[in-house]
Amino acid sequence: xxxxxxxxxxxDESLKNMEMRDxxxxxxxxxxMATCGIAAGARPVLSSLVxxxxxxNLKNVQVVQTGCIGMCIYEPIVEVYAPDKExxxxxxxxxxxxxxxxxxxxVNGNVVNEYTIGAVEK
Amino acid sequence: xxxxxxHVLICGGTGCTSSKSDQIKKRFEEKVKEVNLENExxxxxxxxxxxCEEGPIVIVYPEGSFYSRMTIDRVDEIVxxxxxxxRIVKKYLYEDGSKDDKLKSLGEVDFYKxxxxxxxxxxxxxxxENINEYIARDGYMALGKVLTEMTPEEVIxxxxxxxxxxxxxxxxxxxxxxxxxAPNKADQKYVIxxxxxxxxxxxxxxxxxxxxPHAVLEAMAIAGYAIGxxxxxxxxRAEYPIAVHRLEIAIGQAKELGLLGKNIFGSGFDFxxxxxxxxxxFVCGEETALMQSIEGKRGMSRNKPPxxxxxxxxxxxxxxxxxxxxxxxxxxxxxxxxxxxxxGTEKSAGTKVFALGGKINNTGLVEVPMGTTLxxxxxxxxxxxxxxxxxxxxxxxxxxxxxxxxxxLDTPIDYDNLIALGSMxxxxxxxxxxxxxxxxxxxxFFLDFTVDESCGKCTPCREGTKRxxxxxxxxxxxxxxxxxxxxxxxxxxxxxxxxxxxxGQTAPNPVLSTMKYFRxxxxxxxxxxRCPSGVCQALLSYVITMNCKGCTKCxxxxxxxxxxxxxxxxxxxDQSKCIxxxxxxxxxxFNAIIKK
Numbered sequence: 001x002x003x004x005x006x007x008x009x010x011x012d013e014s015l016k017n018m019e020m021r022d023x024x025x026x027x028x029x030x031x032x033m034a035t036c037g038i039a040a041g042a043r044p045v046l047s048s049l050v051x052x053x054x055x056x057n058l059k060n061v062q063v064v065q066t067g068c069i070g071m072c073i074y075e076p077i078v079e080v081y082a083p084d085k086e087x088x089x090x091x092x093x094x095x096x097x098x099x100x101x102x103x104x105x106x107v108n109g110n111v112v113n114e115y116t117i118g119a120v121e122k
Numbered sequence: 123x124x125x126x127x128x129h130v131l132i133c134g135g136t137g138c139t140s141s142k143s144d145q146i147k148k149r150f151e152e153k154v155k156e157v158n159l160e161n162e163x164x165x166x167x168x169x170x171x172x173x174c175e176e177g178p179i180v181i182v183y184p185e186g187s188f189y190s191r192m193t194i195d196r197v198d199e200i201v202x203x204x205x206x207x208x209r210i211v212k213k214y215l216y217e218d219g220s221k222d223d224k225l226k227s228l229g230e231v232d233f234y235k236x237x238x239x240x241x242x243x244x245x246x247x248x249x250x251e252n253i254n255e256y257i258a259r260d261g262y263m264a265l266g267k268v269l270t271e272m273t274p275e276e277v278i279x280x281x282x283x284x285x286x287x288x289x290x291x292x293x294x295x296x297x298x299x300x301x302x303x304a305p306n307k308a309d310q311k312y313v314i315x316x317x318x319x320x321x322x323x324x325x326x327x328x329x330x331x332x333x334x335p336h337a338v339l340e341a342m343a344i345a346g347y348a349i350g351x352x353x354x355x356x357x358x359r360a361e362y363p364i365a366v367h368r369l370e371i372a373i374g375q376a377k378e379l380g381l382l383g384k385n386i387f388g389s390g391f392d393f394x395x396x397x398x399x400x401x402x403x404f405v406c407g408e409e410t411a412l413m414q415s416i417e418g419k420r421g422m423s424r425n426k427p428p429x430x431x432x433x434x435x436x437x438x439x440x441x442x443x444x445x446x447x448x449x450x451x452x453x454x455x456x457x458x459x460x461x462x463x464x465x466g467t468e469k470s471a472g473t474k475v476f477a478l479g480g481k482i483n484n485t486g487l488v489e490v491p492m493g494t495t496l497x498x499x500x501x502x503x504x505x506x507x508x509x510x511x512x513x514x515x516x517x518x519x520x521x522x523x524x525x526x527x528x529x530x531l532d533t534p535i536d537y538d539n540l541i542a543l544g545s546m547x548x549x550x551x552x553x554x555x556x557x558x559x560x561x562x563x564x565x566x567f568f569l570d571f572t573v574d575e576s577c578g579k580c581t582p583c584r585e586g587t588k589r590x591x592x593x594x595x596x597x598x599x600x601x602x603x604x605x606x607x608x609x610x611x612x613x614x615x616x617x618x619x620x621x622x623x624x625x626g627q628t629a630p631n632p633v634l635s636t637m638k639y640f641r642x643x644x645x646x647x648x649x650x651x652r653c654p655s656g657v658c659q660a661l662l663s664y665v666i667t668m669n670c671k672g673c674t675k676c677x678x679x680x681x682x683x684x685x686x687x688x689x690x691x692x693x694x695x696d697q698s699k700c701i702x703x704x705x706x707x708x709x710x711x712f713n714a715i716i717k718k
Contacts (some may be wrong), residue, residue: 001266004266004270010257013254015258017164020129023183023184033207046127050125067208067209
């Protein structure tokens with residue numbers, strides 16, 4: 001180790017993988033991962049959400065999986081919970097859409113209306 | 123670096139490993155591979171989570187689900203349900219006695235609520251065999267800061283100001299110790315980490331070494347810089363194979379990254395470390411004996427002065443710090459002296475780790491701010507005595523400490539309070555006793571230990587403790603007189619005052635404190651030839667009461683044929699033949715046999 005900066009760089013890099021173990025995060029992004037969700041392609045969606053959160057170093061966001069949400073026809077489903085805000089349910093999500101949700105909704109605070117269940121049901 | 127979506131943390135401390143956590147980890151790895159998730163799920167072996175009673179412990183992140191008492195056959199279900207489908211397997215989660223529902227996550231567990239983890243901050247959080255995880259938690263930042271921004275004098279002043287005292291037992295100011303060694307001129311100075319944890323029932327240092335070995339290495343390098351030493355030794359007992367193994371890995375990784383070795387952080391400071399294995403002699407936890415042992419000589423203590431800070435290892439200035447003391451150092455450097463002083467009491471700053479054992483519901487490892495009361499540790503964290511038995515005493519400080527009673531439960535724990543009550547902080551063993559424990563027997567147990575472990579160099583300790591043990595034997599056999607009690611007490615005081623080292627000076631403490639607080643029990647043994655708790659075998663007799671139905675079960679079981687009686691008639695025990703094994707009492711279906 002030659003300098004403190006070198007150590008700091010290594011720390012920040014290592015930290016990305018450790019963030020997961022902090023359970024005090026306020027924003028939760030939940031992916032339906034029951035048989036229906038997995039069959040519809042929820043696995044790559046979950047992975048891309050995790051990667052995107054890590055890449056952008058979003059410390060307050062937790063990506064978790066859950067069981068069957070009950071609307072199997074709309075899988076893969078991603079739900080976003082944030083404090084004092086209404087839950088947002090996104091449906092028919094794929095990897096690209098997942099990245100957009102992180103960028104627009106989580107980072108900039110703008111719900112991606114066209115992916116929400118309300119928009120799709122119309 | 124690969125990003126995983128879920129982490130499975132499995133306790134790899136000695137406690138959980140002895141209940142097969144290594145095989146549980148292996149099964150997790152196999153099963154995760156079977157379902158093709160090996161690139162999404164990270165499986166990590168960590169240090170001790172503290173709640174050893176409920177081990178093996180497995181925690182799944184990001185949810186923080188706390189699975190307790192894991193078994194190998196539960197692994198498949200957890201992988202299939204939780205990791206594949208996202209459904210937490212609630213039936214296997216840890217159940218807090220005080221709540222109706224099973225707990226979801228770590229933060230909800232009562233056991234952790236009153237705890238404050240400073241020395242144990244990384245235990246159960248990081249993979250101790252992966253230096254990157256330590257670095258992610260600000261590891262080696264303190265060393266970097268010290269080497270690039272501070273002078274040795276500033277480091278010593280900071281440690282002094284923090285009020286950190288030695289956690290090994292004596293409670294001497296760590297900063298002072300360093301300041302004694304720093305000005306001494308020598309061609310070589312040494313830093314020693316005392317990891318010769320020997321108190322029966324104590325496992326704090328082992329857990330730190332197993333769960334966070336890099337914290338100790340980092341602190342030793344900082345100490346080296348502060349006093350001008352370039353060489354360090356970790357003296358650890360060979361009975362801690364997991365700790366030794368992880369230390370070896372940690373030293374290797376630190377050297378590879380250049381965090382140990384030559385010219386660290388380009389500052390020109392060199393520091394190298396070696397492990398020395400002890401053979402498990404208790405006296406080698408005493409610093410002068412420890413140094414003898416490192417030098418390859420027989421572990422025996424010597425007179426002080428000269429103190430190690432002036433003439434230590436191979437006659438060179440040396441500082442010796444305990445594992446837990448060192449584990450606090452990097453955080454003091456990173457967060458400052460005021461931060462550290464904000465925990466604990468005026469005279470005892472910071473936190474203390476205790477190994478909670480004996481008659482207690484939550485056996486395990488706890489860390490609390492100094493000044494927490496015994497009641498909080500034993501009841502709020504420890505969950506009290508099992509099976510509704512009454513609390514009788516708590517033994518702190520191992521063979522050097524003493525027993526405290528129910529009257530002392532509201533005493534805030536710090537160095538001075540415990541000494542004032544005739545016990546001591548010690549290294550942090552805390553053994554809880556309930557109404558079924560005989561205090562004379564407890565004192566005898568600890569003395570038996572010190573008699574075995576005395577190095578034999580000085581007469582008071584070698585001969586005196588042996589004579590004390592003989593008197594205690596007489597008491598537990600009901601053969602002692604009241605004069606023997608007086609003799610025991612004066613002998614104890616003499617040994618305390620005249621022994622060469624800490625071992626002998628503190629060995630009589632368990633006897634003196636039990637005599638002080640439980641004199642009635644001693645007198646019952648002597649005057650009435652009775653053991654009030656029903657422990658001392660020689661003073662017991664088994665008797666069959668009128669509840670006997672004459673089933674003959676006990677008579678058939680008795681290994682010495684001491685029980686006579688016809689079918690459907692009251693049986694009797696021949697006391698001259700009875701060896702008091704208790705087999706009859708355990709076997710009786712009618713509770714007709716009692717101990718008197």
